[in-house]
Amino acid sequence: MLEMLSFIQQLIILYSIALVGYAAKKFGIIDDTADKALTNIILYITLPALIVFSMDFPFSFSFLKNFYTLIFLSIYILVLACILAFFMARQNNLPEDKGGVYQSLIIFGNQGFLGYALCFSLFSKEGVMYASVFNLFFLFLIWTYGVYLIAKEQLTFSWRILILNPGVLATSFGLLLFLMPFKLPLTISKFLENLGTPTTPLSMLLIGSLIGNLKKDVLLKLCKDKHLWQAVFAKLIIVPLLPFMLIFFNIKFTLLAIAVILTAMPSAPTTAIFAKKYGSDTYFGSIGICVSTLLSLLSLPLLYWLLNILAK
Incomplete structure (x- = not known):
């Protein structure tokens, strides 16, 4: 219960930051130029730094079995999620600028x-x-397939953009660090930590600002959009149930719990950032992120409680 209260506190903090961004847009503190600047700062500076910092810990051979199990769980879940999302979007016959975000x-x-x-x-x-x-x-997929989903209709899009982007480069460098028997010097590690830490508050400020562009009638219309609720339900309930199919296999509880928790996270702010960057349906993405973040207050404790009941 204490852990869930801690998580709920984190969600409240995030949502409050988005509200600040919303208010800043309404009061003219943040304008469209600032939206573009924030997008580029996050994509090209703070997020790559956070990725490298998060992967800077020493590798050990005793960790190898758990490493393979976690990679298998991640690929299994994300591949099935991609298939599910593709067929859901196809079934709804969504336009390209909305289908990728969906x-x-x-x-x-x-x-x-x-x-x-x-x-x-x-x-x-x-x-x-x-x-x-x-x-x-996940990091490789979101910076390759995630970019492709949202940017594929742009005339300027190329496979060079898909591979040689800051997310993939940072993840590749981070993976190299992970395989090395040493860590970065403390000064460099602290530099990356300080540079990468603002990613989340900046992302939530941007999401709040993007929502602030919406008129009230448009906002209400989006909240009534059945496709938004389909996406949120799939993200918070259907996809997180995928690792439950492996519950009777000999998988360490901690590993399975990590898979369930991370899969059950609300939609990534990166979706709205990519949509803003590549000219897709930014508002649909921003509202979807906020709604899923709010409802995860209910879905996450429920899923974790269910996992404990079934796995122990």
Whole structure:
């Protein structure tokens, strides 16, 4: 119960930051130029720094079995989530600027900040270490397939953009660090930590600002959009149930719990950032992120309670 209260506190903090961004847009403190600047700062500076910092811990051979299990769980869940999202979008016959955002809301969760915070609350440093490994495939996928989903209709899009972008480069460098038998010097590690830490508050400020662009009638219309609720339900309930299918296999409870927790994260703020960057339906993405973040207050404790009942 204490862990869940800690997680709920983290959600309240995030939502409050989004409200500040919303108010800043309404009072003219943040304008459209600032939205673009924030997007570029997050994508090209703070987020890559956070990725490298989060993967800077020493590798050991005793950890190898758990490493393979976590990678398998991550690939298994994300591949099935991609298939589910694709067919849901196809069934709804969504336009391209909305369909990619719709799929991204279902597939990609806020595993960086919220995920690490909750894993640390439940499993201490071991939880952060396991979460970092589980997120390896996620990071590659969101910076490749995630970009492709949202940017594929742009004339300027190319596979060069898909591979040589800051997220993939940072993840590749972080993976190299992970495989090395040493850590970065303390000064560099602290530099990356300080540079990467603002990613989450800046992301939530941007989401709040983007919502602030909406008129009240448009906001209400989006909240009534059945496709938004389909995406949120799939992200918070259907996709997190996928690891439950492996509950009777000989998988360490901590590893399975990490997989469930990270998969059950609300939709990633990166979706709205990519949508803003590549000209897709930013408002649909921003509202989907906020709604899923709010409702995860209910879904996450329920899923974790169910896992404890079934697995122990």
